Amino acid sequence: MIKLADxxxxxxxxxxxxxxxxxxxxxxxxxxxxxxxLMAVATLIPLLAMAVxxxxxxxxxxxxxxxxxxxxxxxxxxxxxxxFLTERSSTVSLIASAYTYPELADEKKLSRIFSVMxxxxxxxxxxxxxxxxxxxxxxxxxxxxxxxNYAEQRWFQEVRIKGKYVSDVxxxxxxFPHVIVAVQHMTEDGRTWILRATLDTHQFERIxxxxxxxxxxxxxxxxxxxxxxxxxxxxxxxxxxxTFALPPQTYEPAVLTMVDPLGRDVYVSYAYFPDADFALIAxxxxxxxxxxxxxxxxxxxxxxxxxxxxxxxxAYRVTDVLIGRMKESEERREMALRQxxxxxxLSSIGRLAAGVAHxxxxxxxxxxxxxxxxxxxxxxxxxxxxxxKIDAQVESILRSVERCRGITHRMLGFARRMDVSIEDxxxxxxxxxxxxxxxxxxxxxxxxxxxxxxxxxxxxFSDRSQLQQVFLxxxxxxxxxxxDGGRIVAMARDAGENVEIxxxxxxxxxxxxxxxxxxxxxxxxxxGKGTGLGLSITYGIxxxxxxxxxxxxxxxxxxxxxxxxPKGQREALA
Amino acid sequence: MSKKxxxxxVDDEENFINTLAxxxxxxxxxxxxxxxxxxxxxxxxxxxxxxxxLDLRMPGIDGVExxxxxxKAHPHVQVIILTGHGSEQDQELCMQLGAFEYHKKPVDIDRxxxxxxxxxxxxxxxxxxxxxxxxxxxxxxxxxxxxxxDKK
Numbered sequence: 001m002i003k004l005a006d007x008x009x010x011x012x013x014x015x016x017x018x019x020x021x022x023x024x025x026x027x028x029x030x031x032x033x034x035x036x037x038l039m040a041v042a043t044l045i046p047l048l049a050m051a052v053x054x055x056x057x058x059x060x061x062x063x064x065x066x067x068x069x070x071x072x073x074x075x076x077x078x079x080x081x082x083x084f085l086t087e088r089s090s091t092v093s094l095i096a097s098a099y100t101y102p103e104l105a106d107e108k109k110l111s112r113i114f115s116v117m118x119x120x121x122x123x124x125x126x127x128x129x130x131x132x133x134x135x136x137x138x139x140x141x142x143x144x145x146x147x148x149n150y151a152e153q154r155w156f157q158e159v160r161i162k163g164k165y166v167s168d169v170x171x172x173x174x175x176f177p178h179v180i181v182a183v184q185h186m187t188e189d190g191r192t193w194i195l196r197a198t199l200d201t202h203q204f205e206r207i208x209x210x211x212x213x214x215x216x217x218x219x220x221x222x223x224x225x226x227x228x229x230x231x232x233x234x235x236x237x238x239x240x241x242x243t244f245a246l247p248p249q250t251y252e253p254a255v256l257t258m259v260d261p262l263g264r265d266v267y268v269s270y271a272y273f274p275d276a277d278f279a280l281i282a283x284x285x286x287x288x289x290x291x292x293x294x295x296x297x298x299x300x301x302x303x304x305x306x307x308x309x310x311x312x313x314x315a316y317r318v319t320d321v322l323i324g325r326m327k328e329s330e331e332r333r334e335m336a337l338r339q340x341x342x343x344x345x346l347s348s349i350g351r352l353a354a355g356v357a358h359x360x361x362x363x364x365x366x367x368x369x370x371x372x373x374x375x376x377x378x379x380x381x382x383x384x385x386x387x388x389k390i391d392a393q394v395e396s397i398l399r400s401v402e403r404c405r406g407i408t409h410r411m412l413g414f415a416r417r418m419d420v421s422i423e424d425x426x427x428x429x430x431x432x433x434x435x436x437x438x439x440x441x442x443x444x445x446x447x448x449x450x451x452x453x454x455x456x457x458x459x460x461f462s463d464r465s466q467l468q469q470v471f472l473x474x475x476x477x478x479x480x481x482x483x484d485g486g487r488i489v490a491m492a493r494d495a496g497e498n499v500e501i502x503x504x505x506x507x508x509x510x511x512x513x514x515x516x517x518x519x520x521x522x523x524x525x526x527x528g529k530g531t532g533l534g535l536s537i538t539y540g541i542x543x544x545x546x547x548x549x550x551x552x553x554x555x556x557x558x559x560x561x562x563x564x565x566p567k568g569q570r571e572a573l574a
Numbered sequence: 575m576s577k578k579x580x581x582x583x584v585d586d587e588e589n590f591i592n593t594l595a596x597x598x599x600x601x602x603x604x605x606x607x608x609x610x611x612x613x614x615x616x617x618x619x620x621x622x623x624x625x626x627x628l629d630l631r632m633p634g635i636d637g638v639e640x641x642x643x644x645x646k647a648h649p650h651v652q653v654i655i656l657t658g659h660g661s662e663q664d665q666e667l668c669m670q671l672g673a674f675e676y677h678k679k680p681v682d683i684d685r686x687x688x689x690x691x692x693x694x695x696x697x698x699x700x701x702x703x704x705x706x707x708x709x710x711x712x713x714x715x716x717x718x719x720x721x722x723x724d725k726k
Contacts, residue, residue, distance in 0.1 A: 361658030361679045362587055368680035369593040376600050405680055412678075 032323050039315040044308065051304040055297065062293040067255040070269040070284060073211055075253040077219065078271045078280045080207045084123075085166055085276055088199055089181045091121055093164070096185040096195040104129045104195065105138050114140040123203035125178060130156070130194040141198070143174060159184050159194055166276050169201055169221075169229040169238060177201045177229075177238045201238065204230045211282070219282040222246065229278060234262060246279065257286070349521050353533075357408035364404050371397040410533050422461050427499055427565070428453035428492050430464060434471040435490065438479060447479060448487040457492055460499050460567045466541045467565075473534045474503045474561055481507025481559060498547070498564040506558040515553055579694045581605040582623035584614040584640065585656075586632045594627075601687060611635025615643055622648045625674075625693045627686075630657040630664060638667060645672040650700050652693035656681060 095104075095113060103109050114127045126141020134151025150156040159165040159182040167180045182196040208219050208230060221229035226242045228235070235243045243261045247254070253271040260266045265286040272279045375394045378387065428451075435449055442449045471490075478488045482505050491502040510518070510525075517523045519539040524532035542549045546566045553559040581603045585591035588609055595605040606623065608614035611634050618626070626644060630637035641653050655668050658679035665676045674693040677686065 358659045362590070365658060365679035365681070366587065366590045366593070369590055369597065369683075372683050373593050373597050376597055380600075401680055402682075409678065 028323055028327065031326075032319050035322060036315050036319045039318065040311060043311045043315070047304070047307050047311065051300060051307075055300055058296055058300070059293065062290070062296070066290070066293075067267060067269070070267055070282060071253040071255055074219075074269045074271050074280055074282050077207060077211050077282075078253070078273065080210070081204070081221070081278070081280060082273060082275065084203060084207060085181075088121060088123065088197065089164060089166060089183065091117060092181050092183045092195055092197050096183045101129075101187055101191065101193055104193075107138055107140075110138050111140045117197070123199045125174070125198040125200050127198075128196045130182075130196055132192045132194075137193075145173065148173075155180060155182060156194070160192075168223045168227065168277060169204075171239065174198070201230060213282070213284070216287075217282065217284045219280070221278050221280055223277050224249075224272075224279070232283075234260070235283070247281070249279075260285075353411040353521070357411040360404065360408050364401055364408065367397065368401045368405075371401065422463060424459050424461055425464050425467075426457070426459050427462075427467070427501065428457050430467050431471055431490055431492060431501070434468050435475060437472060438475050441479060442488075445479075445484045447482055447485065449475075450487070450489045452489060452491045454493045457494060457499065458567060460565060462545050462565055463541075466545065470538045470541050470563070471501075471503075473538045474563075477534065477561075478503055478505040478507065478559070481505050481509075483507065495564065497568070498566055501563045501565070502560060503563075504558060504560040509555040509557050509559055510553040511555055515551060518551060519549075579603045579625060579690065580621075580623045581690065582608065582614065582617060582626045584608045584611070584626065584632070584637070585629040586610055587629070591629075597683060598687075598690075603690065611637070611640045614640050618644055618648060618651065622651050624652065624697055625690050626651055626653045627656050627690070628653050628673075630655060630668075631659045638664070638671070641668060641671050641673060650697055650704070652697045654686075654689055654693055656686070 095117070099109070099113065104113075110127065110129065114124070117127065118124050126139065126143065126145070128136050128141070128145065129138040130136050130150060134149050134153075134156050136146055136148045136150065139146040155165055155167050163184045165180075165182045167182075169177045169179055171177060172180075178201060179199045180196055181199060182194055184192055184194045186192045204221060208221075211219050213219055218232045218234050220232040220235065222242050223229055224246070226246050228238050228240050228242055231238045244258075247256055247268060247270050249272050250270075251272050251274050253269060256268045256270075258266060258268055260268075260283060267284045267286060268281060269284070270279055270281040371394050375391070375398065378391055378394065381387065431453060432451060435451060439449070441447075475488070475490075482488060487506050489502075489504045491500075491504075493500050493502075514525060518535050520532075521536040522532040523536075539549055542563055542565070548564045550562045551559065552562075579602075581595075581598055583591050583595050583598070583605050584607075585594075586609055591607050591609070595607045598605040606617060608617055611632055614626075614628070615635065617623075628637050628640055637655065637657065641655070644651050644653060649672070652674040653672070655665075655673050655676045656679060657664070657677075660668075660676065660678060668676055674696060675689045677689065
């Protein structure tokens with residue numbers, strides 16, 4: 001319907017052109033839509049931008065907040081592992097240094113050393129002494145491994161080279177996952193031998209358990225070949241291949257996000273061990289850790305939606321008010337225009353009437369004098385047969401001239417731009433006085449004329465002679481309207497800033513059609529008797545005096561004319 | 575008041591003013607007629623009338639000018655305005671300039687006669703007052719006396 005881009009580019013131009021043309025309801029509807037859309041867009045864009053920014057800001061903050069503890073936990077646990085392994089290998093080293101080969105080769109002595117080791121450090125399964133040829137010389141432990149040769153095994157070769165060795169987890173002869181710690185020692189006489197201890201992996205499980213992870217989280221050790229060193233609940237049992245690829249090597253704890261083989265979005269937090277071929281990996285599903293985030297996101301969305309609704313409601317209301325105001329002022333302007341038009345119409349008709357009246361007055365005066373002269377001559381003539389008849393004709397001419405004179409003088413009165421002379425006056429008094437002019441006719445026709453003037457009626461500033469003309473007009477009309485024996489009531493009362501004068505008759509009343517035209521000049525219902533100027537003049541005077549005139553009428557019931565006149569002096573009158 | 579009132583009727587509408595003059599003669603008022611302002615002023619200069627009936631709208635010197643001139647030169651000449659065109663302002667101006675009365679055409683003959691007689695009475699009174707003042711004080715110029723009297 002409306003191109004948003006267009007509105008954004010030329011919002012005011014759109015409004016202005018519409019205001020100028022706004023007349024029909026369609027225009028208003030269009031204008032309403034434009035204002036509404038403009039307001040909605042102008043408020044929604046920043047709201048949307050804020051919501052989006054907030055969303056991402058929150059998201060990154062939340063991710064950081066979640067990842068940091070994971071990293072710390074992994075680091076701590078890695079340190080525990082390292083400490084555990086370092087302690088064990090140091091113990092073995094210490095024993096290798098503290099005892100001589102013969103001592104260690106003594107079965108009883110080795111047995112005693114082993115029992116002390118087991119007491120002090122948990123996790124030792126057995127302890128063996130191996131000579132430089134790889135033959136186990138002495139052994140303490142639950143298996144019969146004395147005399148076994150390890151020369152072909154990889155760990156033996158590695159310890160011969162490095163002097164110290166911590167193995168991966170493996171099954172070996174013992175048939176349960178274990179780790180060996182081997183230390184090579186050299187005697188003064190140049191002989192080398194190797195002290196070897198086996199650790200069971202229960203200790204690993206214990207350290208991982210101490211991480212106290214949630215049930216859906218997982219943590220495990222894995223070696224660089226991706227072989228599980230401890231059991232995990234989701235990614236393979238001990239010594240199985242890990243079900244997802246190893247993360248890139250780093251000794252500092254790191255966090256990755258990825259989709260695990262079970263299809264869950266997970267955080268993978270991990271760290272490689274610098275001294276052993278292990279990596280500690282902790283896997284945490286995002287679903288559980290992001291629960292807070294989802295709540296926050298929900299709140300954000302809710303607030304945004306609420307904002308949008310509020311913006312729409314506000315825009316709608318404001319537009320409504322705006323359009324209402326515009327319509328109102330438009331109507332007021334139109335009414336003022338109509339009034340100006342009306343008064344212009346009146347004044348141009350007035351000028352025309354004055355011109356006509358002036359032009360007619362001169363020939364009328366000639367007719368008057370000629371006929372008058374005829375009358376004068378006839379008065380001196382002696383009787384002759386047609387004298388009476390001629391006299392009657394002349395009289396008729398003179399009467400008609402008199403009638404014409406009445407009309408032209410009233411026309412001039414209508415056009416007259418009288419200087420309003422304002423004085424402090426008593427409206428009630430003027431009403432009484434004016435009603436007095438007509439008391440003869442009223443009495444003659446038995447018309448009941450009642451004056452109900454409020455004795456407290458304040459004096460007002462207005463024009464005495466013009467008001468007289470107005471009241472005379474109204475009383476004349478009322479008298480013409482009522483039947484013999486009818487009633488006319490004139491009231492005057494205080495009405496706040498105005499004085500209200502009401503003239504009510506119980507005469508014939510008017511049709512709606514007549515009502516529409518009564519203030520127009522030359523509109524008359526008194527066929528032949530009226531000029532149709534009376535109420536028009538009255539209207540003009542009342543307007544000039546800053547007042548107002550209203551009429552109510554019902555056919556067969558009567559007519560009520562209400563005049564309101566301002567009390568105070570108005571500059572506009574001058 | 576048995577003396578004939580000397581009238582001067584001024585109007586460019588000859589048909590009208592001649593007829594009016596004839597009617598006035600029938601009513602024992604000696605009427606002279608002028609059809610324009612210049613003639614009227616000359617006639618006043620030759621012989622000042624008692625009462626002047628004057629139209630306002632005329633070619634050449636118009637009624638207001640005539641009125642002004644006449645009242646200046648002959649303050650005791652009473653001027654009655656009889657016009658078909660007069661507006662409220664015209665009426666006010668004429669009254670200020672010292673016109674006796676202001677009528678609109680067409681006018682009832684009896685009313686006009688009454689007005690003329692009134693004007694004549696006024697003129698007589700003015701002259702008497704002027705004469706009294708002239709006797710009381712040592713004024714030679716009656717015009718000035720009337721002027722002073724008006725002010726009081």
